[in-house]
Amino acid sequence: MSKSKRGAKKERGEPAEKNAPEPAGKEAGDEVPQAPPVAMSRAVTAIVLAWLVPGGGHLLLGRLPRAVFYFVWVLLTLAIGCYLHGLLPWMLHGSPLQVLKTLGAMGSGIPFFALKLVAGYHGDLSSPGFEYGGAFIVSAGLMNMLLVLDTWDIAVGRKT
Amino acid sequence: MSHFLLMVVYATLLSVFFAVLWRREPKERWKLFLQMFFGLVVGAVVLAWLMYPFPSGPPAPIP
Numbered sequence: 001m002s003k004s005k006r007g008a009k010k011e012r013g014e015p016a017e018k019n020a021p022e023p024a025g026k027e028a029g030d031e032v033p034q035a036p037p038v039a040m041s042r043a044v045t046a047i048v049l050a051w052l053v054p055g056g057g058h059l060l061l062g063r064l065p066r067a068v069f070y071f072v073w074v075l076l077t078l079a080i081g082c083y084l085h086g087l088l089p090w091m092l093h094g095s096p097l098q099v100l101k102t103l104g105a106m107g108s109g110i111p112f113f114a115l116k117l118v119a120g121y122h123g124d125l126s127s128p129g130f131e132y133g134g135a136f137i138v139s140a141g142l143m144n145m146l147l148v149l150d151t152w153d154i155a156v157g158r159k160t
Numbered sequence: 161m162s163h164f165l166l167m168v169v170y171a172t173l174l175s176v177f178f179a180v181l182w183r184r185e186p187k188e189r190w191k192l193f194l195q196m197f198f199g200l201v202v203g204a205v206v207l208a209w210l211m212y213p214f215p216s217g218p219p220a221p222i223p
């Protein structure tokens with residue numbers, strides 16, 4: 001079929017030919033299905049909730065199975081870090097890397113502050129798992145930050 | 161708990177998380193999971209093997 005005929009079909013909303021080549025840089029299955037966007041206030045509430053409670057944003061947007069999975073997964077990562085007596089970082093003046101590490105760990109939201117301020121958890125320097133546990137704890141925070149971004153994408157209709 | 165086991169646990173947690181976050185189809189999820197899991201584990205072992213001949217430095221300072 002000529003190019004002009006194919007264009008006319010597209011304008012009428014008819015499906016393109018099966019053997020039509022994909023646009024450059026795109027492969028079959030690359031397209032992400034989109035969802036209708038929600039109101040801006042709801043989107044902002046969702047990302048705040050997503051930060052405070054892992055999976056909370058997904059729950060607010062009606063993605064229950066994924067919300068449960070993310071909640072369990074982030075908390076499991078955090079729990080393994082605590083089981084290993086990993087360092088729960090806190091701001092240290094004059095140490096930019098420590099600040100970054102703390103911000104990363106704070107990504108967990110309420111669980112981070114509950115551990116720090118309510119449970120009084122700090123980690124055990126003498127434990128063999130101190131460094132590894134710290135990596136798990138920071139990873140849990142970073143995972144939740146990605147979930148915040150994912151929540152935003154869902155809220156504005158970029159993802160389902 | 162051994163270092164290797166901890167690395168495998170860490171790789172599993174990350175791989176499953178990213179597979180669920182970035183892919184929607186089960187087949188695609190499995191593919192990404194396997195790529196990431198083996199990439200992390202095998203990559204770390206290869207890196208460790210490459211660093212093996214280098215002498216270790218002084219002990220790290222206690223933070």
